[in-house]
Amino acid sequence: MNEGLEKILINLTDAGCGSEELEKAEQLYEAGDMQALIRYFRKCRCSRMEELHESQRKVDCLDFLIRQTAKTIQ
Numbered sequence: 801m802n803e804g805l806e807k808i809l810i811n812l813t814d815a816g817c818g819s820e821e822l823e824k825a826e827q828l829y830e831a832g833d834m835q836a837l838i839r840y841f842r843k844c845r846c847s848r849m850e851e852l853h854e855s856q857r858k859v860d861c862l863d864f865l866i867r868q869t870a871k872t873i874q
Contacts, residue, residue: 805829816851817844 808829809822817825821844828837 802829812844815844815848 805826808825812822812825825837825840825844828840
């Protein structure tokens, strides 16, 4: 396997990408379509950002519960 491709796949794995995402990135890389690969990386990034925002909403709910519960014991 090409060292550049290997580094890309390791980084995508570290970013939480699944096997389908890795396969797609590998196909684009091997096809030499770097513009499409960059677009695909951006799409993967958007997915990770959506996950981050969903996690933040969950944390916000817990923060609300903590504040509300703390008010009841004061």
